[in-house]
Amino acid sequence: MTEARDIDRTGPEDSYGARAALVAKVASLVPAPVGEDCVRVGVDGVDGAGKTVFAAELAAALREIGRPVVELSVDGWHRVRAERYARGARSPEGFWLDSFDYDRLLDEVLEPLGPNGSRRYRVAGHDVVTDEVLHEPLETAPAGAVVVIDGLFLHRAELEGAFDFTIFVEVPFEVSAARMAVRDGSPPDPTHPDLRRYVEAQKRYFAERSPWERADLVIDNSDLERPLLVESALD
Secondary structure, eight states: OBOOOOOOOOSOSOOTTHHHHHHHHHHHHSOOOSTTOOEEEEEEOOTTSOHHHHHHHHHHHHHHTTOOEEEEEGGGGBOOHHHHTTTOTTOHHHHHHHSBOHHHHIIIIITTTSTTOOOEEOSOSEETTTTEEOOOOOEEOOTTOEEEEEESOTTSGGGTTSOSEEEEEEOBHHHHHHHHHHHHOOOSOTTSGGGHHHHHHHHHHHHHHOHHHHSSEEEEOSSSSSOEEEEETTO
16 A cells, blocks of 8 residues: 555546556567566555556566566465564564565575576465465576566665566555555555554554555556556656
8 A cells, every 4th residue: 555645647538548558658669679688567555555456467468578477475474373473463674674575585586697697596485375385396588587576565675676667556545544444344445543553564564665666667557447657767
């Protein structure tokens, strides 16, 4: 869930095809590979922002223009439950500091898929449902593949330099909370105590990292039919 900011809502007036057109434009902006190296694309955003759907659409658009794609999610790299909730099940600090195993994510995904990497990676390191730590066989990404990775907190310090291109999917807290209510049955009010763990952790992320300033592209995804390209570091 993101904090509301002043957004320039210029964009296509006709909603028909507007979303597909924007996704295609974003796909055209993804950098070309260097040699056989992969291109790591991070799709950042809070729960309910629509980052996972946007990442899947981007992957499909990239395939349509003939680029090989690997799709991954940071959700496959949670820490075990005992570590995630060590500071308390409602702790924003715990959600911010303890949710993901960044060491394994870097060692087993982002670095081997980076410049001069082996292209040998694991799809996931943890099953959040069973709480099982996974050590599945390594897979090999195609030469020059675009690796589309969606997840929370992708612009945090531990991951700085680990992506070649990043997108921040932005929506106000009120919108993301309402979407989560439909999806998960959680309260639709972002000020509800049950959402404090997540909202306060996101506010800390915003205060420390300002992800919209670090991303190559910022997409306003408040209107699912007409997402808008708000900012681009490529202009």
